[in-house]
Amino acid sequence: MQQKNVPxxxxxxxxxxxxxxxxxxxxxGEIAFLxxxxxxxxxxxxxxxxxxxxxxxxxxxxTHSLAMSLGGTGPFDAGYMGEMKRFLDRFGGAWHSDHLxxxxxxxxxxxxxLPIPFTKVxxxxxxxxxxxxxxxxxxxxxxxxxxxxxxxxHSEMDEATFVAEVLERADCGLLLDVNNVYxxxxxxxxxxxxxxxxxxxxxxxxxxxxxxxxxxxxxxxxTHGAEVLxxxxxxxxxxxxxxxxxxxxxxxxxxxxxxxxxxxxxxALDAVYQAAVARHAxxxxxx
Amino acid sequence: MTDPLAPLRxxxxxxxxxxxxxxxxxxxRGFLSRQGLEGADLEAMVEAGPTRLLAYRTMVQGRLRxxxxxxxxxxxxxxGNRYAQEFCTYMEVRAPRTHYLRDVPAEFVxxxxxxxxxxxxxxxxxxxxxxxxxxxxxxxNAPGGGEPETGQALALDRPLRIDGSAQLQKFAxxxxxxxxxxxxxxPEPPARATxxxxxxxxxxxxxHFVDLTPRAGALMRRLLAGEPVQVALAGAASDxxxxxxxxxxxxxxxxxxxxxxxxxxxxxxx
Numbered sequence: 001m002q003q004k005n006v007p008x009x010x011x012x013x014x015x016x017x018x019x020x021x022x023x024x025x026x027x028x029g030e031i032a033f034l035x036x037x038x039x040x041x042x043x044x045x046x047x048x049x050x051x052x053x054x055x056x057x058x059x060x061x062x063t064h065s066l067a068m069s070l071g072g073t074g075p076f077d078a079g080y081m082g083e084m085k086r087f088l089d090r091f092g093g094a095w096h097s098d099h100l101x102x103x104x105x106x107x108x109x110x111x112x113x114l115p116i117p118f119t120k121v122x123x124x125x126x127x128x129x130x131x132x133x134x135x136x137x138x139x140x141x142x143x144x145x146x147x148x149x150x151x152x153x154h155s156e157m158d159e160a161t162f163v164a165e166v167l168e169r170a171d172c173g174l175l176l177d178v179n180n181v182y183x184x185x186x187x188x189x190x191x192x193x194x195x196x197x198x199x200x201x202x203x204x205x206x207x208x209x210x211x212x213x214x215x216x217x218x219x220x221x222x223t224h225g226a227e228v229l230x231x232x233x234x235x236x237x238x239x240x241x242x243x244x245x246x247x248x249x250x251x252x253x254x255x256x257x258x259x260x261x262x263x264x265x266x267x268a269l270d271a272v273y274q275a276a277v278a279r280h281a282x283x284x285x286x287x
Numbered sequence: 288m289t290d291p292l293a294p295l296r297x298x299x300x301x302x303x304x305x306x307x308x309x310x311x312x313x314x315x316r317g318f319l320s321r322q323g324l325e326g327a328d329l330e331a332m333v334e335a336g337p338t339r340l341l342a343y344r345t346m347v348q349g350r351l352r353x354x355x356x357x358x359x360x361x362x363x364x365x366x367g368n369r370y371a372q373e374f375c376t377y378m379e380v381r382a383p384r385t386h387y388l389r390d391v392p393a394e395f396v397x398x399x400x401x402x403x404x405x406x407x408x409x410x411x412x413x414x415x416x417x418x419x420x421x422x423x424x425x426x427x428n429a430p431g432g433g434e435p436e437t438g439q440a441l442a443l444d445r446p447l448r449i450d451g452s453a454q455l456q457k458f459a460x461x462x463x464x465x466x467x468x469x470x471x472x473x474p475e476p477p478a479r480a481t482x483x484x485x486x487x488x489x490x491x492x493x494x495h496f497v498d499l500t501p502r503a504g505a506l507m508r509r510l511l512a513g514e515p516v517q518v519a520l521a522g523a524a525s526d527x528x529x530x531x532x533x534x535x536x537x538x539x540x541x542x543x544x545x546x547x548x549x550x551x552x553x554x555x556x557x
Contacts, residue, residue: 039386039387039388043387043430044387044389044428044430045428045429045430045431045432045433045451045452045487046427046428046429046432046452046487046492047427047492048428050492067386067387071295072295073292073295073296077386080386102295104299104382104383105292105295105296105299106296106299107384108299108303108382108383108384109382109383109384109385109386110299110302110303110347110351110382110383111347111350111351111354111383111388111391112343112346112347112350114295114298114299114302114343114347115298116294116295117291117294117295117328119291121291122291125291149339149342149343150332150335150339150340150343151331151335152294152295152298152332153293153294153297153324153327153328153331153332154326154327154328154330154331155331215342216342218338219339219342221342221346
């Protein structure tokens with residue numbers, strides 16, 4: 001299932017707060033890859049792309065964008081998509097990913113990951129748009145399941161069924177964010193493992209893990225602002241045991257600690273990951 | 288048949304409409320109906336209640352409001368509580384269009400400058416100050432810049448190649464003169480027509496501001512438009528009511544030499 005030239009193991013998201021330490025070599029040999037958001041580096045001059053260029057020579061890069069609005073209403077912005085293709089042609093890997101959401105309607109760009117209706121019509125519409133993006137970028141797409149805080153409109157199916165429906169209709173891969181599954185399970189009161197058993201695991205190409213925070217007494221939010229909970233690590237482990245070696249991103253966007261502290265969490269996560277990979281190998285040997 | 292996109296537009300309305308925070312609490316059904324939601328979609332959203340729509344609104348508006356404020360801290364301080372009101376109006380009537388979060392503040396300022404110019408109760412220099420505040424980041428991140436030198440000496444009949452990060456900004460106030468003051472003690476900038484050349488150093492990537500004389504500003508504007516040097520010189524002299532005499536030429540040669548040493552002028556176009 002794994003494709004060539006795809007890094008496996010625990011990686012980190014490239015954040016400006018961590019950049020100097022990574023440039024000094026403090027992450028060398030510690031992380032399997034860097035995940036970057038092209039929007040932070042493309043259509044941009046100055047020091048940021050110059051620094052990124054040097055890191056791209058030292059680490060495997062996985063690209064993950066934030067603003068495509070795969071579930072959006074209007075045509076894709078030709079300028080943005082053109083810049084994206086040029087960037088991915090230079091730095092991209094075996095796939096590119098973005099979120100199963102919309103970021104704004106009718107030309108607005110609200111810079112957040114907003115839910116889309118869990119309906120057959122919506123699944124087909126988004127699948128068509130994913131196929132269009134794959135054609136325009138000339139590479140496979142992964143879609144990431146988001147944290148949603150309210151179902152949008154009338155739902156014809158649950159979230160996991162909707163995700164599976166989109167994956168099948170678009171014939172694309174899944175960037176499985178297990179923290180988002182956990183947050184949604186808590187907020188909407190469902191069993192996260194039932195969710196994982198509903199989706200086609202053979203389409204999972206990458207994982208995200210992160211921490212979250214509490215919004216109020218009734219709701220968790222996916223802030224990427226805390227360490228990964230043991231329950232979320234267990235979900236990662238459950239998936240890896242079933243699909244084998246896969247790139248897993250440790251996300252951190254708020255309360256970012258020094259790199260040394262992040263790397264301690266990477267190592268702890270890697271121990272869980274390696275144990276799951278070993279169980280996967282043992283299972284295969286027995287089969 | 289129900290519009291499948293209506294739920295998306297209804298959520299966007301809840302995030303952007305100025306009155307949404309109160310309307311969602313007091314008349315959820317009425318608000319969502321006015322956004323075009325109907326049938327089973329409407330009933331589902333009404334049954335869910337307003338709490339999480341309001342949470343989405345807080346998250347989305349909070350992130351954008353903080354981002355813009357980080358780029359225009361002095362103007363936001365001068366506006367005080369009114370900054371939040373201006374932001375709310377912006378979200379309702381315009382909202383961001385760019386895919387790049389770092390470009391949102393410039394979009395806000397472009398929208399606000401026109402609006403603030405018509406508001407006599409705001410300082411007349413506010414729009415200029417906002418434009419000045421975002422310039423440093425705009426030029427620091429400008430896609431252009433770092434183009435190769437041409438290796439060709441200045442020739443009167445040819446345009447000059449100029450570093451792609453460079454831009455001219457004209458202000459009615461000398462807003463750059465208040466840049467070093469504490470944010471909570473910003474003095475009123477002098478009302479003086481000002482032209483700043485802003486560029487990014489090719490090696491250090493630092494952004495520099497050069498306060499230009501009127502004739503240097505006129506010359507630079509023409510050179511940036513791609514005019515050959517001789518045409519630009521004659522035009523600049525005419526623009527500023529001067530003559531194309533030895534003193535003018537000597538001053539402009541000195542100016543262009545300085546820009547060449549700064550790495551802004553990269554030689555004559557071949």
